Amino acid sequence: MSASSSQLPDDTFDFADGDILPTVVRCSDFFDAQRAGRVGLANLGNTCFMNAGLQCLSHLEPLAAYFLSGSYKQDINHSSKMGRKGEFAEAFAELQLALWQTEQSHFKPKELRAKLAGFAPHLFENGDQQDVHEFLAFCLDGLHEDLNRVQVQPPPTTEQELEEDEKRAAHRDEEVAAALAWLRHLERGKSFLVDLMQGQLRSSLKCKQCGHQSKQFDPFLYLSLPVEFGMHKLTDALEKYLEEENLVGDEQWFCERCDAKVDATKKIDLWKLPPILILQLK
Ligand SMILES: [Zn+2]
Structure with a gap:
């Protein structure tokens, strides 16, 4: 494997809050577009669902670029009880390096599978084929929690707060109700995945x-x-x-x-x- 984050231009990425350029930042802009990103994942026995899900996520170029550039490191949430202290994010970053290199045509995600099976045993039970959608949802949630920029979770929204939101929004444009609901979610979860998806x-x-x-x-x-x-x-x-x-x-x-x-x-x-x-x- 030849690609590493140190080979990337230092100033290619600048993902400040609200500064996402999904149509501009493309992995193929700085990797060999003919080959990079065209690396297959070997089937380890009923792992098609996992491979398909991982390939889909790994070819969302702004997401892949965020990991390849190392930008994700500054977002890792080491204290979240919902996350895995960055272990999931690190494993996904390693996968990006394997998938966006140009030396080998395929990669065996053996260690990654072992790690994911440790995080979510129910998704790998008995070595059976599983639902790719459930797997994708698990990955999105896991990455979001590992990269959640909200360090201290506020207490759950109370009925009273929801009633207050309703009063604020009443007799005003729906935009107000939508914005308040959006804000309530951002108070708890704000990550690159949220910015993007x-x-x-x-x-x-x-x-x-x-x-x-x-x-x-x-x-x-x-x-x-x-x-x-x-x-x-x-x-x-x-x-x-x-x-x-x-x-x-x-x-x-x-x-x-x-x-x-x-x-x-x-x-x-x-x-x-x-x-x-x-x-x-x-
Ligand atoms: Zn009625």
């Missing part, structure tokens, strides 16, 4: 009897889109995901104004898109 959804519920509406803003790191027979384009799946849904029967919604379970509609909208949108087709 976190978006925000708006979920609207509407009572069919009295018209009362409830809106909620939630963050996401990826979207799971339904794929059905007859779909031809990615946007077909996206449209299906964003289709209005009827909540009837067992799925009825509790309307505060009617003080009863009622037939309702549910609609999800993309409120804030991240620089990199991760879509899972299920």
Whole structure:
């Protein structure tokens, strides 16, 4: 393996807060674009799901560049109880060096698998093939926690605080409610992965009897889109995901104004898109 972080130009990367340039910083700008990044991962026996997931993540170029440049080191959270004191991030950085070198055409991720199996034994049980989506979600969460720039977690948001947020947002533009919800999440989790991949959804519920509406803003790191027979384009799946849904029967919604379970509609909208949108087709 020939690539190392010391070979990279010192001033190529400057990922200050809010200063992400995903379309500008590309690994291929400074590596041999013909070969680097085209390194296969050997199958260690039912590890296709792991290899597929790792290759997907490793080819998000701003993410790979963040690790290859060593920028991630300044973000490692050594105190977070949710993370692994940087061990996960270091292992992922080593993988990037292996995948973005030009000497070898493939790499055996033996040590990495052992490490990941230690972090999440349930994902490697009995050496069986596992769900790649579950694996990806685990990786995104693990990397985020290891690189969370929030050193001291504030106490959980109380009902009272949520009510105050609601009051602040009432009678104002929805932007205020969305921004307050976004802020609540950033108070707890702020990492390079959040900068790059976190978006925000708006979920609207509407009572069919009295018209009362409830809106909620939630963050996401990826979207799971339904794929059905007859779909031809990615946007077909996206449209299906964003289709209005009827909540009837067992799925009825509790309307505060009617003080009863009622037939309702549910609609999800993309409120804030991240620089990199991760879509899972299920
Ligand atoms: Zn109602």
